[in-house]
Amino acid sequence: MPAYHEPVMKSEVLHYLNIHMEGVIVDGTLGDGGHTEFILKNTAPDIRVFAIDRDLSAIERARERLSPFRDRVTLAHGNLGDIKSLAAQNGITHIAGLLMDLGVSSPQLDTPGRGFSIQHDGPLDMRMDPSQKTSAAELLEKLSDIELMSIIKNFGEERYSKRIVRAIRKEQAERPITTTGQLSRLVARVVSSPRHSRIHPATRTFQALRIAVNDELEQLKSALQDVVGLLNSTARLVVISFHSLEDRIVKTFFRDEQKGCSCPPKIPQCICGRSQTLKIITRKPLVPSEDEVAQNPRSISAKLRVAERVYV
Numbered sequence: 432m433p434a435y436h437e438p439v440m441k442s443e444v445l446h447y448l449n450i451h452m453e454g455v456i457v458d459g460t461l462g463d464g465g466h467t468e469f470i471l472k473n474t475a476p477d478i479r480v481f482a483i484d485r486d487l488s489a490i491e492r493a494r495e496r497l498s499p500f501r502d503r504v505t506l507a508h509g510n511l512g513d514i515k516s517l518a519a520q521n522g523i524t525h526i527a528g529l530l531m532d533l534g535v536s537s538p539q540l541d542t543p544g545r546g547f548s549i550q551h552d553g554p555l556d557m558r559m560d561p562s563q564k565t566s567a568a569e570l571l572e573k574l575s576d577i578e579l580m581s582i583i584k585n586f587g588e589e590r591y592s593k594r595i596v597r598a599i600r601k602e603q604a605e606r607p608i609t610t611t612g613q614l615s616r617l618v619a620r621v622v623s624s625p626r627h628s629r630i631h632p633a634t635r636t637f638q639a640l641r642i643a644v645n646d647e648l649e650q651l652k653s654a655l656q657d658v659v660g661l662l663n664s665t666a667r668l669v670v671i672s673f674h675s676l677e678d679r680i681v682k683t684f685f686r687d688e689q690k691g692c693s694c695p696p697k698i699p700q701c702i703c704g705r706s707q708t709l710k711i712i713t714r715k716p717l718v719p720s721e722d723e724v725a726q727n728p729r730s731i732s733a734k735l736r737v738a739e740r741v742y743v
C-alpha cells in the first residue's frame with residue numbers, strides 16, 4: 432500500500448477554517464483523509480465532517496484511517512461539482528466551513544497503474560474516478576488537432592503545443608499512444624527544458640491532459656458557485672490550489688463575490704441585483720513555510736486562499 436498523502440498546510444487550514452463548537456465541515460477533496468483527521472482530532476466532538484472524493488479507492492483508504500472517528504464523519508463518492516446534491520442527499524442544508532485541497536494525491540501519483548506519473552511508466556489513464564468514461568489515451572485518439580492544441584496550450588500553459596500535437600500525430604500514425612512513458616518520451620524529443628531545470632519537459636502536457644480528462648476547472652467553478660448558498664454566516668471557504676489556472680479561478684471568484692454588484696460603473700443604479708456574499712480573508716495567497724517544503728517537496732506550489740460568508 433503506498434504511503435499516505437501528506438496533507439499540506441494543515442495547521443493553516445485548521446486556523447483559517449475558524450471552526451466553532453458544532454456544525455458540519457465539508458472536506459470536498461478527501462484524498463487519504465489527512466486534513467479531515469487533523470480537523471476531527473483538533474475540534475469539539477459536535478463538529479462533524481462530510482467528505483467527498485471522486486476516487487473510490489481514496490474513500491476506502493480514508494474510511495479505514497478515520498475509523499476512530501466513524502461517528503463524526505460521513506464519506507461520499509462523487510464530484511466536487513455536485514456538492515449541492517451530495518450534501519442534500521446526506522441531509523446537509525447548512526455548513527460551517529469548506530476545505531478544497533485540489534489536484535491529485537500522492538497515492539494517485541505514485542501508483543503507476545493510475546497513469547498520472549511522468550516518472551513511472553504505466554497506462555495513459557489519468558482518471559481520478561476510474562469508472563468515468565474517457566481516459567487520457569482515449570482523449571488523444573478522440574480530439575481534433577485544434578482541440579488538442581488548445582488543451583495543451585491553455586491547460587498546460589505550454590508554448591510548444593503545435594509541435595507536441597504534430598509529434599503525437601506522427602507517433603499515432605505508427606502505433607496508438609497507450610502509456611505514460613511513450614507520451615513523456617515523445618514530448619521530451621520535441622520540447623527541451625531550460626538547462627539545469629529539474630522539471631520534465633512533458634510536465635505541462637501531462638497537467639493539461641489531466642485537467643481535461645477530469646474536467647477539473649469546470650468542477651471547481653461549479654463547486655464554488657454552489658457552496659456559497661450552503662455556508663452559514665461567517666463560515667469559511669479554504670481553497671488550496673497547485674497551479675495558476677486554479678488559483679486564478681478562486682481569486683476571481685472571491686473578488687467577484689466580495690464585490691457583489693456586477694453592473695458597469697456608469698449605470699447609476701444597480702440592475703443586476705447581486706449583493707456581496709463573501710469577504711476575502713487572505714488578500715494574498717498563503718504559501719507553505721520553508722520547513723514544510725523541505726519536509727514535503729510536493730507542497731512547493733501550494734497556494735491557500737480564504738474567504739468568509741457574509742449575509743448583507
Ligand SMILES: C[S@@+](CC[C@H](N)C(=O)[O-])C[C@H]1O[C@@H](n2cnc3c(N)ncnc32)[C@H](O)[C@@H]1O
Nearest residue numbers: 438460462463464465466484485510511532650
Ligand atoms: C490533494 S488530494 C487531497 C488530499 C487530502 N487533503 C489529504 O489530506 O489526504 C486531492 C483529492 O481530491 C480528489 N479530487 C480532485 N478533484 C476532485 C473533484 N472535482 N471532485 C471530487 N474529488 C476530487 C482527488 O481524487 C484526490 O483524492
